Amino acid sequence: MSFDFARRPLACAMVFCTLGAGPALATNGYIANGYGGASKGMAGAGVAVPSGVLGLAQNPAMGHKVGNQAGVCLTNFWPDRETEIGAGGPLTPGTHKSRNDYFLIPCGGANWVLNDRFTFGAFMFGNGGMNTEYGTNFFAGLGAGSAPVGVNLEQAFISLNLSYKATETLTLGISPVFAIQRFSATGLEAFGGMSIDPAHVTNQGDDWSNGLGVNLGVLWEPTPELSFGAAYRSKIDMGEFDKYAGLFAEGGDFDVPAVATIGMAWKPQSMPQWTFTGEYQRIFYGDVASISNPNAPPQGPLGADNGVGFGWKDMDVWRLAAIYRHNDQWTFRGGVSHASKFIDDSSAVINSLTPATPQWHASLGASYKINERWGITASWTHAFDAEISGTNPALTGVPQPVKIRMSQNEFAIGATYRW
Secondary structure, eight states, X not given: OOOOXXXXXXXXXXXXXXXXXXXXXXXXXXXXXOSSXXXXXXXXXXXXSOOOGGGGGTOGGGHHHHOSEEEEEEEEEEEEEEEEEOSSSSSOOEEEEBSOOOEEEEEEEEEEEOSSSEEEEEEEEEEEEEEOOBSSOTTGGGSOOOXXXXXXXXXXXXXXXXXXXXXXXXXXXXXXXXXXXXXEEESOGGGGGGBSOGGGSSOOOOEEEEEEEEEEEEEEOSSSSEEEEEEEEOOBOOOOOGGGTTTSHHHHOOOBOOEEEEEEEEOOTTOTTEEEEEEEEEEOGGGOHHHHSOBTTBSBOBTSTTBOOXXXXXXXXXXXXXXXXXXXXXXXXXXXXXXXXXXXXXXXXGGGSSOOOOXXXXXXXXXXXXXXXXXXXXXXXXXXXEEEEEOOHHHHSSOOOEEEEEEEEEEEEEEEEEO
């Protein structure tokens, strides 16, 4: 599909506001670990407990739980990314640290209760994390390479949400999702000889693509103490990055992977101020060729259907979190999440461009009710340092040791208004 930016100024303004600051989300791979301050304060949980307007991005069936509410949020993100290359091969040895270690991004939306059965919401959220810029082009020894070397991928989503309360215990939700993404790559001249389209591998400036998907959700509350939630966001078939048709598999195709989540929340009668929740999520990176195709050894040239990818596998994410309602004004949250390892050691070299290594996240958050209308929510998330070490003779010619690592810190703050 296509999107005429010139004729849609409001949508364009929203998208540029989201993308202009760069990727700014604590991530599992490059999928955000929760949306909005309340969810982020629970390490990304939110499929079985309400977490504000942005929580509709996780479970569209939460409309009646959110109520009449509008919210805006601002996320501050500090990623620390590094590639360490040993001696003995064509890659430039040394420790290479990626620039751009601070990003700022807004999000927001609103939800309206139409009647006892239906609610309607509109909101904007994003993914990110695939942003690197190394001052030294360590690939130059493969043949050529300008500086800096790196890639930048940003994704924004605009969604409309409809929740339907089928019974007193069962609510269904559906959200059409419009996605737009921007990508650029620099310094990858050394890979031109591996491509079916060498002129469209690197240094082509920003390229854009867009697509449509859907998010489905269900919330079941069999008792006042228990609730179960599930959601599925479909794979979003995005248009090709024509300027980088020689870099990504399938002629520049870069789809958004499907995400499935299921979870449970428990509010014990003996401790009514507490809610405990756990959930499981699967991110289907393996269904996107440009992300999942192998590179060690590669099956085909860059840009081909079986061309070099990042070697990412499907990811499994587990979360545990708790909510403590201290009084009418203060609510506190905390949580941890763990993601499965989805990059083999043999893919370390190519993933120096996208060192999405963290597996453990820990979060704390709080909400303060100023009055009956206004509230403030904040959260802090730390993604613990993790590394991958390996070699890739297919790309470097010799088994030169490469280690990639990343850690992340994120502070989100937002305001809510109820009516």
